[in-house]
Amino acid sequence: MGANTGMVTGTAGREVAMTRVGGRWRVTRPWPPLLRPFVHSYAGYWEAAVTPYRVRLVPTGRAVVVVNLGEPFTQVRRLGHDPSPNSQVTGSLVAGLEDGPRVCDHPGGQEAIRLELTPLGAYRLFALPMSELTNRVVGLCDVLGPEAAVLAERLAATTDWGARFDLLDTALSARIARGPDPAPEVSHAWQLLSRTGGAIAIGRIAAEVGWSQGHLVRRFTEQVGLTPKMSARVLRFHRAARLLTREGVNLTEVTEICGFYDQAHLNREFRALAETTPGRMAVTRVTEGALAL
Template sequence: MTRVGPLWRVHRQEPLALAPYVHERAGYVGVPGPRYEARLVPNNCVMVVVNLGAPFTRMGRLDGPPPTVSTLRTPVGGLEDGPGVVEHPGGQEALRIQVTPLGAYRLFAMPLSELSNTVVGLDDVLGPAADELIERLAATTDWARRFALLDNTLLHRIDQGPAVDPHVAHAWHLLTAGPRAIPIARIAKEIGWSHKHLLRRFTHQIGLTPKSVARIVRFQHAVALLSSPGAKLGEVSATCKFYDQAHMNRDFRELAGVSPKLCASSPWAAARAVELD
């Protein structure tokens, strides 16, 4: 258990069988206190939050009218290509799961394009099984048992779900294996598809276009470099293969709602830790 901003974070190592499908799952506990607000930035994961205490009072896009989710005890956020924001009344007790698109497609058995840039309830994608899972998790205060219940449910649903097209999975791995830039045309040629067919199949099963996924990978790499002591904007821009610093500034504004310079500041980095640790 470690301190993360206004919350205590409870972590347990994921089972190896979940590794290809779950980026992270962790528990969060906060003592009753003042309302807090935190920024969300794209990270190529589908986010599921099982609230065992008070629900969020706001969750949605930062650049548009966010939906009120006070009636969504367990919100599910699809892949985003822009900044988001969450508000909570304080005293949170929840499990947060960041699922890779490969896992989410199998877990929810639905096109991930239907979840992109939106927030729904877990019951909207799992049906009655969502209420059963929430009730079982809320019935115990033992975090080890909670993680075991969650892992068993995820493994069962993923095992029973549809398989991702192996060509889509290969394209996903090529795009997310590292910060290097791989032309989408080269990926399409490697897997033997036309550019249009790759775009259609990839977006259907992943939720965003290959170009958007690659852009977010580059952004995340830049964020990590900017968080290092002594980071220089020009060097980070060159390392991450932005055309120039203006290009990096534009991507940061569109993806995070802040400039790279602000991203490098410790207060913003600390704020991100609640969602992106």
């Protein structure tokens, strides 16, 4: 698929970048300094052609917000699970941290804004225990309240992406500013896991933050959404998946760099967390945690 890139200017004076890949446009703009510790990625999407598609979302160690401005998903469900009430959340939505894959079906004609949040950024934005959202997808208004519906309506009412991002920046900044602060020990524990790609012993983390392992597990799980051990597995998997997209990288190198015992261990983790293989991940286009199916 070919890609074309153009630039326009938003109302705040920051540049909006528009990149076309196939029939889909990806629209981005740098987010304000206040949001940078909490937001990992931030993009709008719209499709020129109405083409149905299915993607598999794999664990990334991030929470996701999708503000739907056009056609909604027809289904969002955990892979390998029977359809549940959660699978019917197809409009604007929030997804907590995952320890397994999820499949999303879309009829085509998508227009939406998608944010990836750090777990502790999501904790501040949502103002509730992240453990309540683990492996769940819920409606945006169920988490952020009626103001989320008003914001979505205002975003849909303008076709100018710079103005859309201005509205979103203002709403996110205000809510994060009044959100709860995570425990400093949990913040430090997450930083240690993130910096090492999950390659650090949980006992060492507990010792460094000055908590018992049991207390660390309880508080960390409440505010991040996954246990420290599962977070380490997800971060290690995500690092390996990124490395596999690089030219010339082989499985032996990925196994050693990411701290897997051997390639059999690497294969087991890819099967457990994404229901795929490292080889398939290497040849499949992966965009923001999604594999085209």
